[in-house]
Amino acid sequence: MVISGFLAGAAGAGLLRRLPRGADVCWLWCAAATAVLWFVAWALAPPTWLPVPLLVGWLGVLLTAVDLRHRRLPDAVTLPAYPLVGVTLWLCGADPWRALAGCVLFGGFHLLVHVLAPGAMGGGDVKLSGSxxxxxASVSWWALPAAAVLASLVTLALGVRRRVGGVPHGPGLLAATWLVAVAAG
Structure with missing residues (x-):
């Protein structure tokens, strides 16, 4: 699983470089971080649920690398995440209506925050939050508010370390979702 994660992370970094706006990220960081997350998911998640934390981990590493370096979440990754997540959840036996409801609720909440306070959250965060x-929601209804709080805590922790230019919220959203997905096992 470690080798697969390493290769998936390296390939993902290569894909990011080929985006129309290009996202130059360290391929080794993406490869190593993905390998670690995949190993932890493999060790903790049940086999029937394993594809979900693997996908969230892979997307999480790639999007975190871009968001921390370039302060954006590229549409070329956030938008294809919807069908990827949908198919993965379906293959893992998740209730599609529950997943859709979670997509609308979590995405709608983040859209509302973006509309009411545009400086507090970027459009990429809104697009990412639906998937x-x-x-x-496929984990549980309580996972939605729990992940929102955890994501805010991660973002606050990043803010302590990175005070200039604001703090991206994408890494917090991704970390919280990955942790909840792994803990669901």
Missing amino acids: LGAVL
Whole structure:
């Protein structure tokens, strides 16, 4: 699983470089971080649920690398995440209506925050939150508010370390969703 994660992370970094706006990220960081997350998911998640934390981990590493370096979440990754997450959840036996409801609730909540306070959250965070909401609702309804709080805590922790230029919220959303997905096992 470690080798697969390493290769998936390296390939993902290569894909990011080929995006129209290009996202230059360290391929080794993406490969190593994905390998670690995949190993932890493999060790903790049940086999029937394993594809979900693997996908969220892979997306999480790639999008975190871009968001921390370039302060954006590319549409070329966030938008294809919807069908990828949907198919993965369906293959893992998740209730599609529950996943759709989570997508609408979590995405809608983040859209509302973005509309009311545009400086507090970027459009990429809003686009990302829907697919992550589908994963969270598939775990449980309580996972939605729990992940929102955990994501805020991660973002606050990043803010302590990175004070200039604001703090991206995408890494917090992704970390919280991955942790909830792994803990669901």
